[in-house]
Amino acid sequence: MKIEYINLNNKKIKNCFSSVYEQFNALHHHQMIVEQKRVGSSTMQAQPKIALSEIFSSSRNYKITVGIYIKDSNKAHVHDLPEEVLKGWFAHELGHVVDYESYTNFGMISYGIKYLTSKSFKKEVEHKADEYAINHGFGHEIIEAKKYILTSPLFSEDYQNIIRTFYMPVKLVEEKLRSTKS
Ligand SMILES: [Zn+2]
Known part of the structure; x- marks a missing residue:
């Protein structure tokens, strides 16, 4: 497990990340960079880091960017989120990384374009990320994170609507969780 933290000193965030990453065995051979910085467009982001010379191969590292504040807020800190929510x-995000593994580096470029231009593609990959998270044992945390985002006044109504439109509904996560347990 190779994790490099950049500008991230908060113990709770680090512990939550490493305990989740531990369960994603198939990703451990990659260098994982976790950087905390101000992000405007989202609270967290997972991206492949691809060198130009590797554009036609599949060798790459990954970077998770963690906002300092929750999206739409300049007061609510990410490190104040409950642990379960952070883990979920x-x-x-690591579910996205598992999904990225099936793309070549060149394929990742069209992935990026499709994500921005196709609503159905966005919905499909957001559902996939949750599916992978559930398969890695984090169904409960995914449910907690969704419930928190959808009910907390820290998140704007616009953001909550995006979550409702593109992300897996809590009910479906619960169903999948039941079927993986049985
Ligand atoms: Zn996502």
Whole structure:
């Protein structure tokens, strides 16, 4: 497990991340960079780091960017989120990384374009990220994170609507969780 933290000193965030990452065995051979910085467009982001010379291969590192504040807020800190919520969020981001593994580096470029231009593609990959998180044992945390985002006044109504439109509904996560347990 190779995790490099950049500008991240908060113990709770680090512990939550490493305990989630531990369960994603298939990703451990990659260098994982976790950087905390101000992000405007989201609270967390998972991206492949691809060198230009590796554009036609599949060798790459990954970077998870963690906002300092919750999206839409300049007061609510990410480190104040409950642990379960943080873990669910990280499991979702690492779910994206598992999905990225099936793309070549060149394929990742069209992935990026499709994500921005196709609503159905966005919905499909957001559902996939949750699915991978559930398969790695984080169904409960995914549910907690969703419930928190959808009910907390820290998140704007616009953001909550995006979550409702593109992300897996709590009910479906619960169903999947039941079927993986049985
Ligand atoms: Zn996502």
